Amino acid sequence: MKHILFLSRVLLASVLVVSPVKAQSPSDRNLSYNPALPQTSSPSQTSPVDLAFLSYRGYLKSQGVDGYGALLTGYTSGRITPKAIVQAAINAHLVSASVLNDRGYLSALDSTIRDFEMH
Template sequence: MNCLIPSGLAFLLLTVTPLSVQAQTRTISRVNSTNTRVSDSFQATPFQLVFLAYRGHFRDRGIPSYDAFLSAYGQGKISEADIVSVGIEAKRVSTETMTDKRYLRAVKSYLDSLVAGRS
């Protein structure tokens, strides 16, 4: 009888432990696949797009950074449409964004605020 209890507990531990580890692995797998879908459908907000442009993320596409960015916008060399167009090329925003008047107005508003804050 004394031998039966420890061997029964050992059997129980060996059968339950692999199931709980397997359940945890499946949960982690589900979370990772969900995160992938979220990042695939990411669209930058107007603020994020302007900030990326200001910080130089679009220099390779002809958009200057920092003070040169603010000067170019202030002089009319680049516009909110240019920023959105480059954002589309860089896959930061969808192609429909170019015709979204509210999005374009928000980008312009953030650009105007940056230029006004510089003076």
């Protein structure tokens, strides 16, 4: 029950935190993740928190990343890694390939999934 309450609170918080969107040319767009900066929505970029939730809910199963308890078990054992999740997200067109080398993004994804394990 605590797990469900935690997930619903985090999901609600991520929905309530909406940043304004401004049009940018491709050259103006910075696709690296920096948690200190407000993030703008982009159809080609999914936040690490959203990607963690999508992974947990099984959205990347067709890309080879199990969801729910199997995700947490695979993550704990090291069979599923942040880079594996990002690669699946790249294949699903959720993030750009540059995210594979973005340590901040990978760290935020790792922290979010580890939070799932604790609850």
